[in-house]
Amino acid sequence: MFKVDFSEGKVTNTTANPLLSTRKLTCIREERILFDELSFDICAGDIVQIEGPNGSGKTSLLRIMAGLSRPYAGDILYKEQPITEERDAYNADLLYFGHLPGVKSELTAEENLDFNLKISGYDGFDTREILSKVNLTGFEEAPAGHLSAGQHRRTALARLWNSDCKIWILDEPFTAIDKKGVAELEQMLLKHAAAGGCVVITTHQDLSLEENRQYKKICLEYQYI
Numbered sequence: 713m714f715k716v717d718f719s720e721g722k723v724t725n726t727t728a729n730p731l732l733s734t735r736k737l738t739c740i741r742e743e744r745i746l747f748d749e750l751s752f753d754i755c756a757g758d759i760v761q762i763e764g765p766n767g768s769g770k771t772s773l774l775r776i777m778a779g780l781s782r783p784y785a786g787d788i789l790y791k792e793q794p795i796t797e798e799r800d801a802y803n804a805d806l807l808y809f810g811h812l813p814g815v816k817s818e819l820t821a822e823e824n825l826d827f828n829l830k831i832s833g834y835d836g837f838d839t840r841e842i843l844s845k846v847n848l849t850g851f852e853e854a855p856a857g858h859l860s861a862g863q864h865r866r867t868a869l870a871r872l873w874n875s876d877c878k879i880w881i882l883d884e885p886f887t888a889i890d891k892k893g894v895a896e897l898e899q900m901l902l903k904h905a906a907a908g909g910c911v912v913i914t915t916h917q918d919l920s921l922e923e924n925r926q927y928k929k930i931c932l933e934y935q936y937i
């Protein structure tokens with residue numbers, strides 16, 4: 713595990729054959745520089761945790777990396793090409809899990825999963841089997857609006873268990889998830905990385921991945937203009 717701290721200024725950490733890269737990425741919100749000329753690479757097998765206090769810019773960074781918002785300056789590269797030029801290929805290889813991960817309260821857990829997988833282009837999956845992996849057996853037909861906060865989150869997370877995207881960008885996936893669920897999800901991240909995928913994740917939880925050689929932390933701190 714290594715730790716890259718950007719609080720001292722412009723730190724660059726780049727490697728060969730990256731899957732995903734930031735290049736001189738600068739983000740300004742409300743006249744505050746959240747990060748400035750941020751350049752780093754993420755390779756197959758990497759699990760990268762973006763750390764920092766509330767408001768330091770973690771979600772902003774993830775949204776820019778996912779192509780959902782634009783930076784003040786700089787680029788995101790997918791296999792060394794700007795994502796603006798590789799939009800379709802990048803989107804097909806990206807699983808983005810945001811703060812509001814698209815679970816409709818009026819649909820059942822099973823209907824939500826079915827919908828989320830179908831709009832991502834999957835078919836031939838077994839929703840009950842996938843829901844069992846996130847401990848939702850017995851809750852398949854419950855409207856998501858009647859589920860507990862953790863079960864609601866598990867409904868959204870279930871699509872990780874049926875993903876062939878190499879790049880996972882996960883914004884606080886552990887919110888409301890119990891200890892056993894966190895451990896299971898950590899195992900899922902390790903399995904994904906071992907299979908040649910990569911993970912970018914934010915969480916305020918302590919993860920038990922410190923011993924993993926491919927686990928990295930990037931720390932964002934406040935900077936002012």
Ligand SMILES: Nc1ncnc2c1ncn2[C@@H]1O[C@H](COP(=O)(O)OP(=O)(O)OP(=O)(O)O)[C@@H](O)[C@H]1O
Nearest residue numbers: 741742746764765766767768769770771772773914
């Ligand atoms: N679209 C926006 N317009 C203006 N300001 C924004 C916008 N998005 C984020 N901000 C501001 O940017 C700062 C960073 O927000 P961001 O959500 O990236 O932080 P975070 O590190 O993810 O925080 P948390 O740990 O609380 O989730 C905040 O001060 C926020 O108010």
